[in-house]
Amino acid sequence: xxxxxxxxxxxxxxxxxxxxxxxxxxxxxxxxxxxxxxxxxxxxxxxxxxxxxxxxxxxxxxxxxxxxxxxxxxxxxxxxxxxxxxxxxxxxxxxxxxxxxxxxxxxxxxxxxxxxxxxxxxxxxxxxxxxxxxxxxxxxxxxxxxxxxxxxxxxxxxxxxxxxxxxxxxxxxxxxxxxxxxxxxxxxxxxxxxxxxxxxxxxxxxxxxxxxxxxxxxxxxxxxxxxxxxxxxxxxxxxxxxxxxxxxxxxxxxxxxxxxxxxxxxxxxxxxxxxxxxxxxxxxxxxxxxxxxxxxxxxxxxxxxxxxxxxxxxxxxxxxxxxxxxxxxxxxxxxxxxxxxxxxxxxxxxxxxxxxxxxxxxxxxxxxxxxxxxxxxxxxxxxxxxxxxxxxxxxxxxxxxxxxxxxxxxxxxxxxxxxxxxxxxxxxxxxxxxxxxxxxxxxxxxxxxxxxxxxx
Numbered sequence: 001x002x003x004x005x006x007x008x009x010x011x012x013x014x015x016x017x018x019x020x021x022x023x024x025x026x027x028x029x030x031x032x033x034x035x036x037x038x039x040x041x042x043x044x045x046x047x048x049x050x051x052x053x054x055x056x057x058x059x060x061x062x063x064x065x066x067x068x069x070x071x072x073x074x075x076x077x078x079x080x081x082x083x084x085x086x087x088x089x090x091x092x093x094x095x096x097x098x099x100x101x102x103x104x105x106x107x108x109x110x111x112x113x114x115x116x117x118x119x120x121x122x123x124x125x126x127x128x129x130x131x132x133x134x135x136x137x138x139x140x141x142x143x144x145x146x147x148x149x150x151x152x153x154x155x156x157x158x159x160x161x162x163x164x165x166x167x168x169x170x171x172x173x174x175x176x177x178x179x180x181x182x183x184x185x186x187x188x189x190x191x192x193x194x195x196x197x198x199x200x201x202x203x204x205x206x207x208x209x210x211x212x213x214x215x216x217x218x219x220x221x222x223x224x225x226x227x228x229x230x231x232x233x234x235x236x237x238x239x240x241x242x243x244x245x246x247x248x249x250x251x252x253x254x255x256x257x258x259x260x261x262x263x264x265x266x267x268x269x270x271x272x273x274x275x276x277x278x279x280x281x282x283x284x285x286x287x288x289x290x291x292x293x294x295x296x297x298x299x300x301x302x303x304x305x306x307x308x309x310x311x312x313x314x315x316x317x318x319x320x321x322x323x324x325x326x327x328x329x330x331x332x333x334x335x336x337x338x339x340x341x342x343x344x345x346x347x348x349x350x351x352x353x354x355x356x357x358x359x360x361x362x363x364x365x366x367x368x369x370x371x372x373x374x375x376x377x378x379x380x381x382x383x384x385x386x387x388x389x390x391x392x393x394x395x396x397x398x399x400x401x402x403x404x405x406x407x408x409x410x411x412x413x414x415x416x417x418x419x420x421x422x423x424x425x426x427x428x429x430x431x432x433x434x435x436x437x438x439x440x441x442x443x444x445x446x447x448x449x450x451x452x453x454x455x456x
Contacts, residue, residue, distance in 0.1 A: 001026065004375065005108075006127040008416035009119045009301045012099050012108030015052045019107050021059035024097075028063025030129035031095065031111055033136040035069050038113065040092035042070040042140075044085040046077040047097035048175050048236050050107055051200040057097045060109070061142055064095070068138020072145050078175040078237035079110060080333035081151050086115040087329055088147055088154075098175075101208035101234040104201050115329075119301030152183055158327065159339045161188035161346045166227040168192050168243075170218040172207035173199040176233035176335065183335055184231070189342055194221055208234050209241025210320040212249050219247030228345060229352050231338045238300070239320035240334035242341055244352035253278035256316025257285055258355045259337075262344050263313050263326050264289045273307050273315035273323075275299075276399045276411055277367065277424050281360050297399035299416060300332055318367075318424075362408075363433045364426035370441070370450040371420045378421055381448040382414040388443065403440065408432050410440040421450060 001023055005013035011027060013019040035043065045061055047053040053076070061071050074085055082096040093113040099106035111118045111126065118126070129135075167189045171177040177198045184191045194217060195204045205214045209232025222230040222243055230243030242250045250258075253274060260272045260282075268290040274282050275298045286293040296306045300321045307315040313326035321332040328336055344355065372378040386401045389412070396402040400413020400422070408427030415422050423440060427433035444450060 001131060003127060003131070006123050008123070009117070009299055010108055010110045011123065012102060012106060012417070014105055015056070015107045019056065021055060024056045024059040024109070025063035026130045026133070027109060027126065028060040028095070029067055029135040030126045032064040032067030032069045032140075033129055033134075034126060035093055035113065036067055036136040036138070040069065040113070042072065042091050043093040043095060044072045044074050044082065044089060044091050045095045045097070046074040046082040046085070048079075048099070049076060049173075049178070049198045049200045050099065050104060052107055053097050053200070056107055060095060060097060065140035065142060066138070067136040068140050070140045071142045073142055074145060074147055076175070076178065077148065078178070078335070080238055080331065080335065081148065082110075083112070083117075083329070083331045083333070084151050084154070085147060086112060088150060089145070096236070098236040100236045101206070101239060103206065116304070117301050119299070148179060152179055152186065155183050155336060155339065156186040159187040159343055161342060163346060164188060164190040165229070165342050165345055166190045166225070167342065168194065168218055168221045168225065168227050168230040169196065170194050170209065170215070170230065170232045171196055171237070172209065172214070172233065172235070173197060173202050173204060174207040174233065174235045174237070176237045180233060180237070180335055184338070184342070187339060187342070192221065192225060192227070194218065202235075208239070210234070210239060210249075210252055210318075215241055215243050215249050219243045219249070223247040229341070231341075233334045234320065237334045238332045240322060240337045241320055242338075242352065246353060250352065250356075251279070252316065252318040252320045253282055254356060254359065255320070256314070256322060257282050257359065258344065259314055259316065259322060259324075259340060260286050260291060261289045262347075264291045267313055267326065270314075271310045271312040273303055273310065273312050275303065275317050276396065276402050276413070277318040277422075279362055279364060279426055280409060281362060285359055295396060295398065295402075298413065304330060304332075362426050362428055363430050365424055365433070365437060368423045368425075368441070368452060369415070369418070369420040370423060370444060370452050372448070372450055373419070375419045377448060378414045378419055381444065381450065382412065382421060384447045385412055385444055388447075405436055408436050410436050412440060412444065
């Protein structure tokens with residue numbers, strides 16, 4: 001088994017070379033063994049729309065039931081619907097077979113115990129159990145239960161638009177195509193869809209709406225029709241991309257800010273969690289709106305945990321994960337987040353661009369990923385570079401180092417999911433942005449061989 005498939009937040013790999021029926025069965029047996037030790041009896045299992053997902057789901061179900069754990073097969077679903085099962089059904093955990101926004105050749109597994117997803121050391125324990133191969137034995141049962149309509153009814157009951165907001169919807173032929181349009185229409189939106197049929201080959205574009213290249217058609221359609229907003233979902237519908245009335249993608253950090261300002265009107269003094277790749281505008285604007293900004297580590301599991309600890313109503317990532325504990329369960333659900341955005345448009349009567357009026361727009365880069373030859377090298381370079389920057393500048397080191405230059409910042413952190421260093425830069429002027437970027441990247445190259453490329 002290739003152990004690099006075990007990531008910080010989930011399990012993910014190429015099919016069939018890294019993930020196949022055999023490896024998935026072993027992982028499922030390890031998960032079932034772990035559940036048995038905790039006294040768990042029953043879990044829900046769902047999967048996304050990839051061409052190989054059903055085969056891997058069946059292998060997972062066979063593996064986990066062989067350890068004595070019962071399974072409710074909830075079928076082809078979004079990841080948030082799978083998370084919803086933990087609140088809606090009497091179960092002890094869940095598993096979602098998905099590779100999220102990865103290309104079609106990938107698949108993966110998100111695991112949960114109780115109502116929360118596993119990450120970090122908990123996933124490492126599953127890996128070690130799978131490699132060891134000493135599994136519990138039993139014969140769990142399997143039954144199918146479709147809870148899609150329950151989920152749709154639940155979401156629709158939370159919202160009622162006072163006017164027909166005009167929306168272009170792009171689920172990228174992925175899980176959002178299963179029922180996303182129906183939800184938007186149920187709450188009173190007028191919806192025109194593109195790429196709204198299920199196709200696990202993702203023929204029209206990569207299912208990641210937080211990359212500008214992937215929402216070009218969405219933006220064009222919004223402008224062509226004169227609609228108010230475009231909504232894009234990723235492969236498993238836990239990440240949201242919002243395109244404004246001019247066809248431009250709203251960055252994920254500024255999307256978080258829009259939600260934060262709305263929530264702080266009703267819950268002044270609340271803590272708002274955002275991550276180290278986010279614009280410095282968030283700290284300034286959240287404070288101005290009467291909130292308490294908390295900068296935290298990248299990663300949906302880490303943000304959810306921090307959000308719970310701080311009793312914060314909202315957390316958000318640059319990557320389009322938005323977590324609402326306010327009026328929701330605290331996990332990332334792109335369809336729910338889309339409904340919250342439509343609600344803000346309805347309440348304010350504003351266009352999307354107007355929601356950011358007065359917010360300083362600093363100059364920043366996309367994520368720039370610097371590839372390393374192997375996973376160990378990225379940690380060595382990150383450690384040595386961090387020590388250097390700490391000796392010269394003020395830094396925030398909760399996740400890599402965010403180097404503070406006064407009129408801008410540079411971020412350098414080891415990726416949790418790829419053999420690369422992740423960097424991002426922001427400054428008050430384009431000229432200063434270039435200077436900061438060049439200084440940090442040049443220094444990184446002194447610590448080891450890296451290939452500098454662009455990402456989102």
